[in-house]
Amino acid sequence: QVQLVESGGGLVQAGGSLRLSCAASGRTFSNYAMGWFRQAPGKEREFVAAISGSGGRTFYADCVKGRFTISRDNAKNTGYLQMNSLKPEDTAVYYCAADRSPWFSGRYSSYSIYDYWGQGTQVTVSS
Numbered sequence: 001q002v003q004l005v006e007s008g009g010g011l012v013q014a015g016g017s018l019r020l021s022c023a024a025s026g027r028t029f030s031n032y033a034m035g036w037f038r039q040a041p042g043k044e045r046e047f048v049a050a051i052s053g054s055g056g057r058t059f060y061a062d063c064v065k066g067r068f069t070i071s072r073d074n075a076k077n078t079g080y081l082q083m084n085s086l087k088p089e090d091t092a093v094y095y096c097a098a099d100r101s102p103w104f105s106g107r108y109s110s111y112s113i114y115d116y117w118g119q120g121t122q123v124t125v126s127s
Contacts (some may be wrong), residue, residue, distance in 0.1 A: 012125055068082065
């Protein structure tokens, strides 16, 4: 069993930056693929970014490419999402997720493949 805890959310102005962290406990999530998703009020949960267990491959939703960077430090059992040039439309609750597969058990952008989820952290971007 893996427990994930997100942190780093908050209120920022448009154009600002935030760095989200996803700390894993219970067991290492080294070699567990992970992803970040977000959900805004009234909208479906959407894929943001994903990274392979080793950190060697990354994937991004088109709307965040060039602005967000996903990374991980497996020695610390922690994943990160660096968010730059934030826009009001980035406002959402952000969730990290882990897949027990060392790669991905399915399509990385599908939330249904992930086995563990954090509680979410609110990101609010004001204009």
